[in-house]
Amino acid sequence: MDTPRVAAPTASAVGRFFSGAGLLLRGLGLYARNPRLMLLGILPALITGALFLAAFATLAYFVDDLAALVTPFADDWSATARNLVRVMAGLALLGIGGLVGVLTFTAVTLVVGDPFYEKISERVEQRYGGTPGEVEVPFWSSLRRSVADSLRLVAISVLIGLPLFAAGFIPVVGQTVVPVVGAVVGGWFLALELVGAPFYRRGMRLPDRRQVLRADLPTSLGFGVAVFVCFLIPLGAVLIMPAAVAGAALLTRRLLGQPVQEVHP
Template sequence: MNAPRLAAPVVGAVGRFLSGAGLLLRGIGLYVRSPGLMLLGVLPALISGALFVAAFATLVYFVDDLAALVTPFADDWSATPRGLVRVIAGPAFLGLGGLLAVVTFTAVTLVIGDPFYEKISERVEERYGGTPGAVEVSFWASLRRSIADSVRLVAISALVGIPLFAAGFLPVVGQTVVPVIGAAVGGWFLSLELVGAPFYRRGMRLPDRRSLLKADRPTTLGFGVAVFVCFLIPLGAVLVMPAAVAGATLLARRSLGQSIEER
């Protein structure tokens, strides 16, 4: 489907990045001012959050064993260099696990809470003039489409995460540059995932939203990185997820050239 394209704002990339982060703040404001939205948004994130905390705790518990498993070449080394390479491998595993957890948390939570977050997104759109070009999609069709696109995004993020995991072994670079790249990659995929509901409501699929968000990549990254950082905070994902859905609705409307000023 051909979609209208919104020209990128005539400001610098840094300004557009900050503007994208500001959309999350606006989403938080909408969420905090609407007790009904808060009740809709908390339950799915709590369920998903409990599952992912348990999974990440398991990864932390076994990280030393995993580090030894991927560095068999160091088995015959003396204790100091063997310990050093495995100390580097451990954070690399945790970094990969964190990246995948943040991206898959969004996918799983959106699947669990699909009707809840759809309602949040609808209510946000109503505040800003409704949904031009809305199409009727049954719940089961919407759920199947959401799962299919989520699986595709998770698979792509895993493929991107593997090279980042390998780069995590590099001294200094693996502990400085790689986390920044990881946040940017994770933020991009989070944005693509979170804008799903308003695009589905208009009969548009993953290729459509990818194309439109690329038109103003700094804004998209600003929003996504802000969400990514919030999700790394303990319980941040549980608390921020509904507000992120609200902010993503604003991002989608902006990318489609529609008003993001309350009426």
């Protein structure tokens, strides 16, 4: 396969970051103006969201017991020191649970709703002039690749999440720097997952996605972090997921230097 053509960034890094975040807003606008897109996208996210909300609620319910389980070294400490370290452990567990939960939610929802989100992504691209160099990808082949790539991304995110969990025990840093790093890491993996469909239509796989997104990292992170933050809001993942798919189509076009002005309003 030829090396993907990547658009050369022109604005400052900060400007590109906010421009990337703005693509989610544009996706939300497209989604809100098209009731059919809303109906196509909300059902898979609603089903998956209910399951993941129940899982996170279970984690929150048992977080005190889990915090004690992972801090046996504190059993003989004074009550104040023991409670402090276990509060930090609990916060770290909830943080890593949220990070992995958001990424896994996206992966599972994209697989469950693959036909729906593929249709949303296609319709968005049609409004902007279609998909240059479109490749016909059979449904089962696309689904198999999507599952394999999503599993790979989730596995990597868990491996990165483990040191973040450990860093959560560090006073102050664990409650300030670590959440920011978690949002950046989560945003990167979300962006990689969400652009899967438009990249597949161009015959491009996961390594191509990494290369293209890294070429304009601020824009990619701006989009991904905006999605990540919205997904942390109660019911945000369910309501925003179709808009994120639409925004990911726009992100793909921008990063590849393709038009992002509507020709079919």
